[in-house]
Amino acid sequence: ALIDAAIARASHVQPIVSPVAWPVTTRERYDVMVVGAGFAGAVMAERLAAGSGKRVLVVDRRPHVAGNAYDHLDAGGVLIHQYGPHIFHTNSGEIVDYLSGFTDWRPYEHRVLADVRGTLVPMPINRTTLNALYGLELGTEAEAAAFLASRAEPVDVVRTSADVVISAVGRDLYETFFEGYTRKQWGLDPSELDKSVTARVPTRTNTDDRYFTDSFQAMPLDGYTRMFERMLDHPNIDVLLGVDYHEARDAYPHDHLVFTGPIDEYFGYRYGQLPYRSLRFQHETLSQEWHQPVAVVNYPSPDVPYTRVTEYKHLTGQQAPNTSITYEYPSATGDPYYPIPRAENQELFKRYEALAIAEAGVSFVGRLATYRYYNMDQVVGQALATYRRLAERWREPDAP
Numbered sequence: 001a002l003i004d005a006a007i008a009r010a011s012h013v014q015p016i017v018s019p020v021a022w023p024v025t026t027r028e029r030y031d032v033m034v035v036g037a038g039f040a041g042a043v044m045a046e047r048l049a050a051g052s053g054k055r056v057l058v059v060d061r062r063p064h065v066a067g068n069a070y071d072h073l074d075a076g077g078v079l080i081h082q083y084g085p086h087i088f089h090t091n092s093g094e095i096v097d098y099l100s101g102f103t104d105w106r107p108y109e110h111r112v113l114a115d116v117r118g119t120l121v122p123m124p125i126n127r128t129t130l131n132a133l134y135g136l137e138l139g140t141e142a143e144a145a146a147f148l149a150s151r152a153e154p155v156d157v158v159r160t161s162a163d164v165v166i167s168a169v170g171r172d173l174y175e176t177f178f179e180g181y182t183r184k185q186w187g188l189d190p191s192e193l194d195k196s197v198t199a200r201v202p203t204r205t206n207t208d209d210r211y212f213t214d215s216f217q218a219m220p221l222d223g224y225t226r227m228f229e230r231m232l233d234h235p236n237i238d239v240l241l242g243v244d245y246h247e248a249r250d251a252y253p254h255d256h257l258v259f260t261g262p263i264d265e266y267f268g269y270r271y272g273q274l275p276y277r278s279l280r281f282q283h284e285t286l287s288q289e290w291h292q293p294v295a296v297v298n299y300p301s302p303d304v305p306y307t308r309v310t311e312y313k314h315l316t317g318q319q320a321p322n323t324s325i326t327y328e329y330p331s332a333t334g335d336p337y338y339p340i341p342r343a344e345n346q347e348l349f350k351r352y353e354a355l356a357i358a359e360a361g362v363s364f365v366g367r368l369a370t371y372r373y374y375n376m377d378q379v380v381g382q383a384l385a386t387y388r389r390l391a392e393r394w395r396e397p398d399a400p
């Protein structure tokens with residue numbers, strides 16, 4: 001019945017770039033069950049199968065692989081990201097080498113504009129932003145730095161996401177670009193969030209208008225889903241989609257578990273729910289070639305209910321007479337997308353982490369299971385490191 005349910009649900013999956021018919025299950029017993037087919041789960045499954053010869057069952061409650069990086073062709077034939085824009089960027093050669101085993105790349109440097117009272121200006125704030133916003137002609141980095149210094153409000157100890165920005169650029173730019181956006185995105189004031197959140201976005205005195213400065217920035221040439229299909233296409237890996245862990249746990253005996261879902265859920269919310277932030281994605285196809293000049297336009301104003309609009313063809317390089325866009329509406333309810341970085345949440349996570357450390361035969365990996373605001377490359381790095389530790393332990397005689 002379990003398998004029938006999985007097949008029934010999987011048959012309603014939207015077409016993916018190049019559909020693979022997953023064998024449902026071929027074994028009665030697996031060495032490892034991997035819960036979650038996102039970056040954390042897929043990297044673990046691939047390494048365990050190809051690197052250690054383990055027989056692996058991957059289970060995901062969604063009807064598709066690739067986790068939040070899932071992309072597919074929409075009804076208009078445009079490749080879209082179901083869960084919002086995913087741009088791959090990293091400084092790690094090891095991570096690029098690993099993923100390059102499963103995909104070629106399309107070089108892509110991400111650029112974002114912010115809509116400030118109807119004018120589009122570069123975000124992160126750079127010299128062009130300052131000149132456009134204040135009608136200035138700052139010509140050098142030194143002039144831009146002096147301008148920012150004249151507005152910055154020194155903060156004794158930079159602790160929160162408000163401190164980080166106000167101490168660098170002052171209150172006016174903080175209110176224009178960060179206060180409204182952050183309140184919408186997190187449902188919290190920047191002063192209630194760890195400094196690491198807004199510190200993700202730098203301030204520049206030059207005219208570099210790229211969102212990221214990592215040495216490697218690219219999109220998987222045939223999309224993320226295709227890359228995941230290649231990772232999981234191994235004779236030692238079976239994939240069960242549309243099935244929750246609690247349905248699969250006892251049906252498929254396994255010696256080890258890799259869990260990449262929310263850690264509080266795994267432990268039955270014993271200490272209460274860990275806060276996660278969610279989003280509602282409104283996808284639209286427009287019968288025009290282009291909608292906006294860059295892939296992402298941010299809307300920092302508190303008067304606009306969404307945070308950003310993404311137009312995928314800029315990311316993917318796809319040519320088409322129509323175009324597809326997504327509005328992101330932040331939400332307190334729905335799938336858990338973002339751990340919320342603040343001290344009290346970290347304390348609660350630490351209590352769950354103590355349970356995780358004591359839980360024999362289970363590895364917790366990924367953004368939800370380790371409650372970390374990780375980018376894709378960081379999750380890949382974390383999974384590769386977790387696999388190496390496991391493989392090392394299994395090489396020791398009499399290891400559990």
Ligand code: FAD
Binds near residue numbers: 041087088089
């Ligand atoms: P996930 O991708 O969430 O995968 C976990 C999987 O586990 C899910 O598919 C879920 O269905 C499954 N699961 C959970 N619980 C269960 C259960 N009980 N039973 C069965 N299955 C279960 N990163 C970047 O590097 N660049 C970007 O541009 C970028 N943009 C982003 C934009 C948005 C809107 C979001 C939300 C994230 C973005 N990220 C980006 C982060 C990126 O999505 C994550 O780093 C990455 O996808 C995390 O992978 P993961 O495997 O840990 O988690």
Ligand code: UDP
Binds near residue numbers: 179197198200298300
């Ligand atoms: N942020 C903001 N205004 C912006 C862009 C970002 O206030 O125009 C803040 C906001 O709090 C956001 C955080 O910086 O959540 C990190 O931004 P990033 O673009 O990295 O978010 P992600 O892509 O992970 O959603």
